[in-house]
Amino acid sequence: MNFMKQLTKRREFTSIFFLLALYLIVAIINPTFMKLDNIMLCLNGASVFTICAIGMAFVIYTGEIDASIGATLGLSAAVLASMIRDGKSFGLAVLAVICIGLCIGIINGVGVAVLKVPSIIMTIGINSIVRGLSYVYTGGAWVENVPSDFKAVSQKGVAGLSWLYVGTIVAMIVIHLYLTKTKNGRYFHAVGDNEEGAIHIGIPVAATKMISYVICALCASLASIIFVSRIGFVTPTSGNGYEMKAIAACVIGGISLSGGIGNMIGAAFGALIMASISRVLVFLGFSSNYDNTITGILLITIVVIDAIMQRRNTEKARRERLAAKTASVVETKMEGGIMG
Template identity: 45%
Template sequence: MEHMKEVKHMQKFKNITEKREFRTFVFLVAIFVVVGLVNSEFLSLGNIHDSLKSSLLYIVLAVGLTFVLLTGNIDISVGGILGLSAAVSGMILRDGGSILLAIVVAIGIGGLVGLINGLGVTKLKISSFIMTLGMLEITRVVQVIYTDGQWVENLPVAFKQLAQINVLGINLLSILVVTGLILVHLYLIKNKKGRYFSAIGDNQEGAILLGIPVQRYVTYSFVISGVCSALAGLIFASQIGFISTTAGLGIEMTVIAAAVLGGVSLSGGVGSVIGAGIGAIIMISINSALVYMKVPAFWNDAISGTLLIVIVVTDALLARKANKQAKKERLRARVLHEEEVSVDYAK
């Protein structure tokens, strides 16, 4: 009996260690340990807390993008939505509007752009890459026109202080984001409708045969990504205190790298928001690590780009390996079935 329990515990531990999210977490720990050996200040609680705070908007973006990636699509427009929603809500706040109104308008902008993306992909059958790339450029232009090409500054102190509130020494915004991350993770793995997103990316034709409203849930994924981008825009405005005309520029590449690093497959159907969130923390921690290791800042983009290439290649190799393994298992099952039929026939 004790041996059986021990075997079960070993199997559970093995299942956990084989998950891509676990490997991503080990990679995060390794970064802090290695850099900490070079500069012990990197391992301080203050720096770890600051790394989490700095990665919050990336975590929120990665959560939204994960919904899209799970369905086998991609959203390049997240940086544009972030910039536009931050600029519009910032101008509302600057001109005396309430924080609640700014939040509602920002979410409305994100949801609307996400809906346009989703309808373009599902109804007009436009490639998600092309559709969202076009929306990225459109949102950038709209932001410049709306702000007259000016930075949005002089935001209310009360709004900027929202990002600085601490509860028992822990940043309140960090608590809210991590709590939201866990709830979304539970929805995607425990809720029947939450599992639709992965099912669509894993086998769209099979999902249709099962009665899953594929077009509706693909559209939902883009709306969720848009809303998360808008929320990230609000976090950006609160943390930075101003919104430039280039706010969020290039952030989509970092977020995609974070999601894929966290185990979300670019081919769809595989991944979790927990992994994407850890990936986001890694991407920000790498930039912070370079500072502590006194590496020139211009290396940031080169390292991020190299990491993205390595991640995508690794993801492709893992997907190919998984497909081969699945084919072998199907073939083995078919052979065993035929052997059983032959034996029954012989009897």
Template identity: 35%
Template sequence: MADHRTAQPPAHGPQMVTSKENDVTTVATPPDSSKTEWRPTDFAIKVAQHPRAPIVVALIGVCVTMSVLSDAFLTQRNLTNVLAQSSVVGIAAVGATFIIITGGIDLSVGSNVALAGMVTATAVNKGFPPLLGVALCVLLAVAVGAFNGSSVAWLGLVPFIVTLASLGMGRGLTLQISEGQSVYGLPETLTWLGGGEIGAVPVPLITMLVVFAAGHLVLTRTTLGHKIFAIGGNRQAARLSGIRDKQILFIVYVIAGLCAGVAALILVGRIGAATPTAGTGLELQVIAAVVIGGCSLFGGKGSMIGTLIGILLIGVINNGLTLLNVSPFWVQFIQGALIFLAVLLDAFNQRRLKTAAI
């Protein structure tokens, strides 16, 4: 009699297999299709999707281009000089990163640096002890930050208007105190922070890295940092969750003032004098570095690592264009163009996120 059994399709999962020779039943397990081998292309895709990938690629591209166009670019002396020159902007940008993450802005950083440096240099030249002069510089800059913070947090004023007013007042006071003249002949105790070296490493570079490390730890490892992000993401929701938003905003602007004071000491030490026009345009470079580094002007997004990369990118561009004898006016134009591109990309990203949420 014929066997008319219908062939069944193989079932998924382990199959029972019988061996007729020794009458032993074994289980054959099919290969797990969920486990895939690691491929280099997967790693490349993950790296390309990282938020800071574009700026890192841009930094590498600029470095390669400048090294081809100028033989002096990749020398140890020039690279050290680039890092040291970026220290003033870098330290000021640490404070600006905190502010921009909250959704605010600080246009007074340049005049704050100039005022603190000029008052300190004038006081030291008139017999004030240099170490007390250092303390005076930092305290004065912190006081300006506290004024901005109080106006924004407690009076509810718009950060743009408040810091714009501080910019004008600070620059006017600097010119009045100095009578339009630079102050020279400063003692080495005051200029060491900006012009000294520890071994072969410039003190400004060490100071900048320490400030960035401290800012990174505060932003990522402390409750204050989490509250700053919360306020920048949604201030009303942060307030309803129990965060004292006014106090946090005040602290953020005070931190920015502290960074401006340290930047003032480095600037005075680097040039060996205090000038009434010091820090002019510094706010443009600071905002450019922070925004290019990935901070959103809408608030709630940013990192110290991104800001550091933005600082390096701007420093490399400035140095490279100087080596190529490009007009400083074009350098300023390029900085403005970079800010525009960064803000444009941020606006597109915000629009994309809102569309996806809908």
């Protein structure tokens, strides 16, 4: 019983409960949704969202935001697909993708952490620039004819799960342990929880924010590899809206937009929810065009609930401090009266 109480108090439990409830409701309406093949498709389809959510989580932990990961993924995917199509080695294509993520992450990091540009302004601006570069690079055309052996990579796996998704989950667990069990890992939460306090105890706040943006952009670039393998082609608008899905995955997974709260496990479940929405709509008889609308509704709802809960917790803490001070004053007066 105590274990269940402790479990329900954890923020990521919300995403787990929401996912189970979503699957159960859809299964009641359309039982074919719970077929093993369909569940595996939902899991394997979550790979890209999970990697993007992991990167976004680093930034949100520090109390910032990154609105450029969709464009970063799109440009990286276009470069990767065109290089592989043109016969370049896979290693060289991956190196190019990593360089793209590294450059964009450093630019975002310098803008936000060093120049103190508001993160939403900085990253929206970078999003527009990178999206423009995608159009220039592709000439506004689709990148097609990706070799079939590269597309086959996303189909290989074990027990229905692709190796790409298995690798993503393993990476998520390793990162979760790093963030929760190491001194440097806890810096990200500390910066978002209390930036001024982090500065006073010697945490390198600017460097931590810079690293978070680099990791976020690198995650978007690495996610493009899975994206190209799964989709098989890239359009000039590929990755559009992925920043919203990554943010929504983090928020639904219990990561607070104010920073310092949440963990990667919740983000992974949130990403699975995001990946499942389009399939859920199909099984419910709706068009997948409602995907972005539902994502926006979920994001706003969770943010509002989170804000209300934080306000209540703040008020509760204030009342508790006031009660403690009042009790201390009364006790002092009583002791003074006895002594007198």
